[in-house]
Amino acid sequence: MIAKQYLFTAIFWALLGSLFSVIMRIQLGFPNADVSWLKPLLGKWIQDGRLDPEFYLSMVTIHGTIMIFFVLTAGFSGTFSNLLIPLQIGARDMASPFINMLSYWLFFISGFIMFCSLFLSTGPAAGGWTSYPPLSALPEALRGSGGGVTLWIISMVFFIVSTLLAGLNYITTVLNLRTQGMSMTRLPLTVWGLFFTAILGLVSFPVLFSAMLLLLADRTFGTSFFLSEIYIGGKPLHFNGGSPILFEHLFWFLGHPEVYIAIMPAFGITSEVISTFSRKPIFGYSAMVVSFFIITILSALVWAHHMFVSGMNPFLGSVFSLTSFIIAVPSSVKVFNWLATLWRGSIEFTPAMLFAIGMVSFFITGGLTGLFVANPAIDIMVHDTHFVVAHFHLVMGSAAMFGFICGVYHWFPKMFGRLLNPQLGYLHFWITFAGIYLIFFPMHYVGMAGFPRRYYSFTIFESFSKYYDLNILISVAAFATFGGQLIFIFNFIHSMYRGRAAGKNPWKSNTLEWTTESVPGHGNWKGPLPIVHRWPYDYSKPGAKEDYISQTVPYSETMDSNTPEDQQRGGKSNIVEGEKKDEDI
Ligand code: HEM
Ligand SMILES: [Cu+2]
DSSP: OHHHHHHHHHHHHHHHHHHHHHHHHHHHHOTTSOOGGGHHHHGGGEETTEEOHHHHHHHHHHHHHIIIIIIIIIIIIHHHHHHHHHHHHTOSSOSOHHHHHHHHHHHHHHHHHHHHHTTOTTOSOOSTTTTOTTTTTOTTSSGGGSHHHHHHHHHHHHHHHHHHHHHHHHHHHHHHOOOTTOOGGGOOHHHHHHHHHHHHHHHHHHHHHHHHHHHHHHHHTOOOSSOOOOEETTEEOSOOSOOHHHHHHHHHHHHHHHHHHHHHHHHHHHHHHHHHHHTSOOTTHHHHHHHHHHHHHHHTTOGGGGOTTTTOOHHHHHHHHHHHHHTHHHHHHHHHHHHHHHTTOOOOOOHHHHHHHHHHHHHHHHHHHHHHHTSHHHHHHHTTBHHHHHHHIIIIIIHHHHHHHHHHHHHHHHHHSBOOOHHHHHHHHHHHHHHHHHHHHHHHHHHHTTOBTTOSOOTTOGGGGGGHHHHHHHHHHHHHHHHHHHHHHHHHHHHHHHSOBOOSOTTOOOSGGGGSOSSOOTTSOSSSOOOOOSOTTOBSOTTOSSSBOOTTSOTGGGGGGSOHHHHHTTTOOOOOTTSSOOTTO
């Protein structure tokens, strides 16, 4: 139930966030067009047929905030942690259903506050999703630095509390409520991904929390944590001694791990979907888990690669550059394992599988440019251009989003008892996949040509005029991609009521959630909890009757299909007696 609440809220925010990106693309693709027709939607933000420049900055800010925090953090991991952690580890519910509900409603309030900020007379926050001071700390800096930023900060405070509570709950559940036989080494990779996501959130969000409180103090109580001497109109303000760079450190200590918080659930989900629809065991299970672990640690050690041009000591730059390059290693391990799993599999192209493959594709193409921006010498050139926008949209925006959508296609039957229409799914996939490359690939070129991000218009720069066409292409592709999402929404709502009935295990999959009714009732399993005898990826085992063997099937029955190590153990079920008591018999 809470999973569905998170899902619906996430879809709402994703639509709104995309709508804002469409507004930005109208401006960037057609800077001279008359947009009076947007007046019914945007009201006073359209003046003389033009979009208000400061409102453009608000759009950038709110779009980024919504997409990263509301959709990919709370929406993504909230939906799948709540749905899958209990079902895949064989638990009746989360460790604390109450905290669970509380975290949803705190998230809801946080979103509500952000939504209200859209209606402020001075407009919503306009300092970017990073909300760097001084723009964010001085209410008089620009229109969107007024009440908008205050609401933005309050919203983030609610959001962070919600994320921390939720994370604690996920971790406790995974550690304590696994059913009999579900050792940590038999966890599906999705659970591993969600587990490490929760840990990473717990480590890094408190730092953002402190940054938010200090920023609020600078704004309202006249402290100067992040502000040093500032003159407005020749007159000095009373601040002195603070450092905006300090804010950057605090922000990016969350900000970088945040991109892994967004993408690690996608890693888990795609691993699972790729294994299921290649009908092959996942390649390198333990390497996958180890790379999750390494990524979790390293991602907290690379934050200053966002600050190469901030004026910090260049020596620090090399250190952070090195750690950033090292993080490419576990990432490549993952990609290698996905490809190796696909290799010679009997691949079944369900929509979920296509989105999983799309995710891998974006992760590769976007990840490659990560190597460019991790190198200070190159980053200094492309910093704050559309090159960076292209990089992070591919690797985090699109890849993580595809993981999310892949998960929705895959687990929709479990959530609603019905199947999504696959034909509409294919259409949705191809429009989105092609659309995203058409949007973000050309951005690398305009970025390298120097297009700065967060700029409202390029018309006064003579040298950019030859990129008009490319910008129009990007914008048109963005409109089409947005349109493609409406197909998905239609499919979603229609199939919820009219879709084909799904049955318990439509994908012939091994993990525990497929052993219970579709739309599991209260307590998840009607009878006793399932007992686990094997890891989740026994697909196409030689000698087995079918090409999948559920985790609940004891070893002895399908001796031939056991893994070599299992056979060494004599095929005995290796549940250690008394290892885990089933609390709920
Ligand atoms: C097809 C869909 C999307 C389009 C067309 C799009 C477009 C844009 C545009 C035009 C900008 C402003 C660039 C600038 O001038 O700095 C932007 C910024 C941003 N977008 Fe997207 N976007 C899309 C999806 C996403 C997704 C899924 C995410 C989730 C991670 C995302 C996260 C961001 C962030 C974090 C920023 C930076 C905001 C800031 O600078 O403060 N976007 N996007
Ligand atoms: Cu980073």
